[in-house]
Amino acid sequence: MGSRLWAGWILWSLSLSGVGWSGLDIEADWFGGSWGPTTPSLSPYSDWDIKETLHFTKKPGTPWIQKPVKRVLVTAYTDRPTIWTTLRYRSVMRLAQWYLARCRIRIDIPKLRVLPHKTLTHKRLVRWKVPRPLIVSKDPAETLLLFTHDVQYYWGRGSQRRRYRLLGVSSTVWVEVKRNHWLKRHAVWTRLSPVYTTLAHELGHRLGLPHVSEPYRLMVTGSGVRGSLTMLWTSFLGYMAPQRFRFTPQECLTMHKTLHKQRKRRHKKGKR
Numbered sequence: 047m048g049s050r051l052w053a054g055w056i057l058w059s060l061s062l063s064g065v066g067w068s069g070l071d072i073e074a075d076w077f078g079g080s081w082g083p084t085t086p087s088l089s090p091y092s093d094w095d096i097k098e099t100l101h102f103t104k105k106p107g108t109p110w111i112q113k114p115v116k117r118v119l120v121t122a123y124t125d126r127p128t129i130w131t132t133l134r135y136r137s138v139m140r141l142a143q144w145y146l147a148r149c150r151i152r153i154d155i156p157k158l159r160v161l162p163h164k165t166l167t168h169k170r171l172v173r174w175k176v177p178r179p180l181i182v183s184k185d186p187a188e189t190l191l192l193f194t195h196d197v198q199y200y201w202g203r204g205s206q207r208r209r210y211r212l213l214g215v216s217s218t219v220w221v222e223v224k225r226n227h228w229l230k231r232h233a234v235w236t237r238l239s240p241v242y243t244t245l246a247h248e249l250g251h252r253l254g255l256p257h258v259s260e261p262y263r264l265m266v267t268g269s270g271v272r273g274s275l276t277m278l279w280t281s282f283l284g285y286m287a288p289q290r291f292r293f294t295p296q297e298c299l300t301m302h303k304t305l306h307k308q309r310k311r312r313h314k315k316g317k318r
């Protein structure tokens with residue numbers, strides 16, 4: 047608790063001194079107008095709280111629902127192995143694994159494969175087409191976890207077009223599996239930040255969950271946090287104790303439904 051507390055207070059005072067709320071945000075709002083392209087993000091790359099995360103995720107939490115365990119298939123890549131060290135990757139994955147296990151959803155921790163620098167981003171923007179022969183399975187429900195340095199992209203048209211800087215994003219990506227042969231896959235981009243719940247949040251989107259604005263929910267978004275003092279405060283407390291964050295039983299069931307639908311689709315495809 048000690049080190050996380052310190053990191054928390056440092057972030058807190060930086061936020062108050064006008065650097066911005068981004069250090070405490072789970073993510074910027076996709077449609078929010080207040081999130082300008084110049085909003086900086088705080089990224090003190092520190093391994094201070096990794097030990098604590100690895101410690102509490104060792105113990106399984108009480109499941110939030112009773113259902114047969116479902117599996118979400120993932121592979122993982124990074125083009126920034128200097129910041130996405132094995133230890134950091136492990137701790138972020140272990141945390142996501144811990145939350146999902148409580149929803150009776152299993153996620154394995156695959157080997158983090160290293161790609162050349164800037165494979166996943168171009169001029170700090172995420173690439174929706176990755177020109178690399180990534181190893182992807184035959185399963186179209188597979189999700190690529192892409193760990194990178196920046197997660198920025200353009201949203202909107204004309205004068206509404208803005209560049210957004212997020213902690214993570216959940217979308218689809220085209221992957222060049224062979225020369226001129228592209229495959230579409232689900233993808234979750236995550237950049238390194240002190241907010242370790244980002245990966246779980248983005249996996250929530252991947253499995254069909256929308257944003258909410260209630261305390262201690264993993265699907266909280268940046269605008270919800272900025273819009274309410276209670277939310278800001280609980281996000282801050284939650285930041286220091288990520289084990290307090292959760293998916294609701296209803297959200298767990300929605301994720302099960304998404305995985306179930308995809309399995310059914312896959313079976314149908316196989317029969318044809």
Ligand SMILES: [Zn+2]
Pocket residue numbers: 073247251257267
């Ligand atoms: Zn989100």
